[in-house]
Amino acid sequence: MERPLDCLNNLAQNDWLIGYNSRQFNQIAQELYLELTQISACGTPPKIILFEREPLRFLASFIAACAAKCPVFICNPDWGTQEWQQVFDLVQPDIIWGELLHSPTPQLPHSPLTTPHCPLIMIPTGGSSGQIKFAIHTWETLTASVQGFTEYFQLKQVNSFCILPLYHVSGLMQFMRSFTTAGKLAIQPFKAVESSQILNIKQSEFFISLVPTQLQRLLQNPELTEWLSQFNTVLLGGAPAWNELLEKARFHHIRLAPTYGMTETASQIATLKPDDFLSGKISSGQILPHAKVTICNQQGEILNSNQIGNITIHTQSLTLGYYPITRENQTDFQVDDLGFLDAQGHLNIVGRNSDKIITGGENIYPAEIESAIQATQMVADICVIGIPDKHWGQALTAIYIPKQPNTSALKIQILLKNKLSKFKIPKYWIPQQNLPRNSQGKINRQQLQQIATEFLQNPIT
Template sequence: MEYSLEDFTNYIENHLLCENSDRLPQLTEEIYSQITQPRTQIPNILIAEREPTKFLAYFMATCAAGYPIFLCNPDWGEQEWQQVFDLVQPDIILANDDLDKLPITSKQVSITNYQLPITQQIMIPTGGSSGKIKFAIHTWETLIASVIGFRQYFQLQQVNSYCILPLYHVSGLMQFIRSFTSGGKLVIQNFKQLEYQGKYQVNPVEFFISLVPTQLQRLLQARVSDRLAQFQTVLLGGAPAWNELLVEARSKNIPLALTYGMTETASQIATLKPEDFLQGKDNCGKILPHAKVEICSTQNQIGNIKIQSKSLALGYYPNVFEIPELILDDLGYFDSQGYLNIIGRSSEKIITGGENIYPIEIETAIRDTKMVNDICIVGIPDRHWGQAVTAIYVPKSTTSITTLQTTLKNKLSKFKIPKHWVSLTILPRNTQGKVNRQHLQQLALNILQEKSL
């Protein structure tokens, strides 16, 4: 699958609305001319740009040239950048002017390209929160397979997207890919502009918008729920949404579509349609037509999730998958209606006194008390119980641990009630609203050890 500069220019002029979009065709042509100078080998191109117009110019010029692309998060730290340079050894870097964390040697990199037997590779980053960055290898074919499944599931000819997520992340990039390949409209806007009721006057009923739970919470707090309710569909993913948030969204008649997917699958492979959400369902919905999901268990009980999909990444750079399937750490099951339910990750499971505990159950119960602003449950080593259930939370001003524990006695079994409580002013989350549980686990352990001294 190949696209020319003319394909991209026609799309920009007829379908794209974002700041400085009028400059985009010329900027794309300039970048294309610069990177297609005579070369002895195909270059690896690294894109690290947060500003949408520049990102799209870099991305479209590189796609038109047919070069391998590595998308990067401009906010990575020096250690993460060093990982990337050691792995990729880029020939060309298209980056923010103010990006000062690139390794000094980046301007003098010695290149030995590892050429994959795949055309137009689009490498999308994943795994940064675990401390080890990987690049999922995608192509236009895998990305378009995701678009086709999306369009079939929602019965659409064209997909109009209202994008407020970063384009270097799969959840932002796929909004561009859906609109571009289907001939739909694309509006790109800063989240704060939407939060304060926006600058682009478009009819929301024609658009899909994608949010992560923390963004949805902020928009509800900003009292723009009436505007959100007007969108054709509000896709919600990136991290588990808590029950209190979903209840409020449902009460405001917001057409949420809870999604399940990842970088490796080019966004969602399961989605709960808005009509199901508004009728009270809170699961991940049904599997999209381009994917197949199995539960690795006997009698279809709770088990690890296995995915086969035409949108599945071909591997992690520079290695290609030997088997075109992915077995995940995620645990889930299908209910009697065929809806996918996710209950957590096997790696997050806490074993205390021989009992298996999944953090999401306890986090949901604590959020439902409405006594905390944020919560994360981890297990820390305990010589008597193996692991001790520990709550790391952001309390509301009037919250006391005693009151919380008393309230939970009517909601949870005794062994599920946290033994330790660690209060913070804020829980660190990434741009997708996810917490790094390993980091919080170590933080809680350090705080508890200091208290015991």
């Protein structure tokens, strides 16, 4: 794959950005690149935090940083104050590109970290403690993912219709596929698509990526269902899709391609091809050429076909670690998921191996949410769980003991509004007089699931 500047020069005369000005993109990227090279000439390349809201400027800034070999940290502009403080404490940036519209600027620490500056691409992901982490990638790991994608689908150019956030690996990789293969890229907010204000493209020449909730909403509208059915391929990932949704997509002849991947692998490493989906196959598909998957038992022994075990991934697109710690050698990456490979080599996911909650394609870790709720000083005890939800995969549910009888969930949510992202605030709030803990204080999550199920079936009115 070519370097960022080569790709930029190749596209200089192309009208490849649909809905935006391609030449303006090129101009902004070139100007920022020159600025960064001048700064770098005086010393170490600057560390950049990037959270531009405007797509064209976000992408041009990203390419400029990559071309100038500056470490760039991609961020969600809608993070709350608490999350931004984590980021600034960790990164200690030299340059900040973007504008915080709703949150005050966090305090920058006074003492710099002794981490090396290097041309790395940091993509945000959750951590086991709920802390924001950055998966460390490079231009090479991202383009390895593109190469695996193009080889798998036998393409020279990839045209993408992007409605997912560009700061998320799922949106960023759509840009990377189009940018590095000289394909076309259409960018539009999902709300515009949902209201039928759609860019004029020839869908049969494009890939589109969706999460299950977006697919569900589009299939509720006959006009949008027809529009979606014209796409070459509809990639579906971010969270497990429920059977009812898959059957509805198949009924409407949507060329769906369920995928399996994550931030750490620079998007998908397994994808079910649309023809296999339409013929009735249910799986995450075959492993892409740039990756290898093994299924192991708890002792690390490789299992045979159709045996369920821990999923281990080896791929050229694998993260180098989590900032600021990098691995010297690429190693196998064991994930939290359980699954099996069938006789055809298709990957089948059967469940998760941890307490991680996935809602709407976002990874949530209960400890972070519980800590934020505890900080409101309005609860005596709290536990956050995920309950099955056909729209979101899992719905975030807070089971809590209020300190005062008149403490309402609404009051707590108001206090959380500027502390946590919207998707991290529980959807359901269930007050209790006590929580099922043992003598060591360990919560009984199975019992909490029963409490939540009974409460939602018979809510207090």
